[in-house]
Amino acid sequence: xxxxxxxxxxxxxxxxxxxxxxxxxxxxxxxxxxxxxxxxxxxxxxxxxxxxxxxxxxxxxxxxxxxxxxxxxxxxxxxxxxxxxxxxxxxxxxxxxxxxxxxxxxxxxxxxxxxxxxxxxxxxxxxxxxxxxxxxxxxxxxxxxxxxxxxxxxxxxxxxxxxxxx
Amino acid sequence: xxxxxxxxxxxxxxxxxxxxxxxxxxxxxxxxxxxxxxxxxxxxxxxxxxxxxxxxxxxxxxxxxxxxxxxxxxxxxxxxxxxxxxxxxxxxxxxxxxxxxxxxxxxxxxxxxxxxxxxxxxxxxxxxxxxxxxxxxxxxxxxxxxxxxxxxxxxxxxxxxxxxxxxxxxxxxxxxxxxxxxxxxxxxxxxxxxxxxxxxxxxxxxxxxxxxxxxxxxxxxxxxxxxxxxxxxxxxxxxxxxxxxxxxxxxxxxxxxxxxxxxxxxxxxxxxx
Numbered sequence: 456x457x458x459x460x461x462x463x464x465x466x467x468x469x470x471x472x473x474x475x476x477x478x479x480x481x482x483x484x485x486x487x488x489x490x491x492x493x494x495x496x497x498x499x500x501x502x503x504x505x506x507x508x509x510x511x512x513x514x515x516x517x518x519x520x521x522x523x524x525x526x527x528x529x530x531x532x533x534x535x536x537x538x539x540x541x542x543x544x545x546x547x548x549x550x551x552x553x554x555x556x557x558x559x560x561x562x563x564x565x566x567x568x569x570x571x572x573x574x575x576x577x578x579x580x581x582x583x584x585x586x587x588x589x590x591x592x593x594x595x596x597x598x599x600x601x602x603x604x605x606x607x608x609x610x611x612x613x614x615x616x617x618x619x620x621x
Numbered sequence: 622x623x624x625x626x627x628x629x630x631x632x633x634x635x636x637x638x639x640x641x642x643x644x645x646x647x648x649x650x651x652x653x654x655x656x657x658x659x660x661x662x663x664x665x666x667x668x669x670x671x672x673x674x675x676x677x678x679x680x681x682x683x684x685x686x687x688x689x690x691x692x693x694x695x696x697x698x699x700x701x702x703x704x705x706x707x708x709x710x711x712x713x714x715x716x717x718x719x720x721x722x723x724x725x726x727x728x729x730x731x732x733x734x735x736x737x738x739x740x741x742x743x744x745x746x747x748x749x750x751x752x753x754x755x756x757x758x759x760x761x762x763x764x765x766x767x768x769x770x771x772x773x774x775x776x777x778x779x780x781x782x783x784x785x786x787x788x789x790x791x792x793x794x795x796x797x798x799x800x801x802x803x804x805x806x807x808x809x810x811x812x813x814x815x816x817x818x819x820x821x822x823x824x825x826x827x828x829x830x831x832x833x834x835x836x837x838x839x840x841x842x843x844x845x846x847x848x849x850x851x852x853x854x855x856x857x858x859x860x861x862x863x864x865x866x867x868x869x870x871x872x873x874x875x876x877x878x879x880x881x882x883x884x885x886x887x888x889x890x891x892x893x894x
Contacts, residue, residue, distance in 0.1 A: 501634035506637075523650075524645075527642060530642055583649065583656070
């Protein structure tokens with residue numbers, strides 16, 4: 456449990472202190488903290504998942520002062536994750552109270568789920584931030600490049616976890 | 622009842638999701654300035670379009686009689702009020718002061734949405750930023766004062782009606798300006814209350830109340846209404862005057878937005894003082 460809390464604090468800190476200040480390009484705006492929602496334990500009740508998503512979004516909104524934007528995106532993220540995970544056979548892992556990861560879901564389903572959710576999250580954030588004045592080119596470039604960087608970092612996280620708990 | 626409880630229990634996460642998303646939506650559109658502006662613009666645009674549509678139909682049915690009435694009233698009122706100063710410039714006419722300097726312009730506008738039954742009434746006109754209309758400009762009807770512009774988008778403006786508790790205009794009665802409160806207390810339709818007029822003053826029923834020199838938004842002498850009732854409370858040294866508005870807000874269709882060309886300069890002078 457303590458390890459889990461430390462892991463959450465480190466990921467949120469990494470997002471808030473490092474990634475939010477990353478100045479690589481105006482098109483790169485990675486949101487890696489959603490890996491925490493992606494890898495939530497499989498046995499967790501839907502209500503709790505929603506509340507955790509809401510709380511995590513609230514924390515991110517407080518740090519970057521964008522009231523409601525990350526909260527809303529996190530809620531959609533959790534709901535879409537529920538819908539995708541319903542199509543995957545994870546009952547045994549849920550009974551064993553495991554978290555969602557490459558190890559539990561398998562390589563292809565995990566990559567497929569992560570890809571959809573991460574791309575959705577980035578595009579949703581960009582859409583709601585620019586609502587009413589959408590620049591398709593900017594959103595496409597930023598969404599794709601940020602998603603790609605986020606996916607790479609999440610892939611590194613997963614690889615580190617696999618090495619730690621083979 | 623048990624079925625309902627079971628349904629709520631089974632779908633609790635969906636209900637929770639909707640509630641939380643509603644909170645998020647509220648936060649996004651109320652605390653983020655950009656999203657707030659977009660929402661206000663969109664809602665004003667949508668409601669104005671719908672209101673304009675219904676208003677168009679209504680106007681079409683009343684077009685002939687309204688136009689005749691309007692023309693007669695405009696002609697009569699402005700010629701009476703400003704005999705040497707009325708200049709017609711296409712659809713805009715100007716009121717000039719004695720030095721022939723254009724102080725006020727009046728832009729005709731059509732009311733596309735109007736409320737008169739609320740505590741704080743607002744109406745929307747079909748002229749906006751594109752027509753030179755901005756916040757804090759006075760609005761008059763052919764009968765008298767109608768309100769003050771609250772906000773504008775490109776093509777529409779929201780106007781705070783005289784029947785609004787936030788409206789404050791200094792009354793001018795029998796050639797004298799009274800620096801007192803004239804309020805809409807929502808007690809009676811088309812009826813305002815003036816407190817603080819000393820009983821030593823000569824006030825009679827039917828006296829016309831108009832704008833004075835203290836307002837930068839309206840020219841002097843635009844009617845606000847007439848005294849319809851004088852309440853003489855024995856314990857007070859002040860009258861409570863009831864004023865029937867000159868403008869009939871239930872039937873408000875055509876108005877003029879008053880542009881004070883020297884507003885910024887005059888306002889700066891006043892603020893410096």
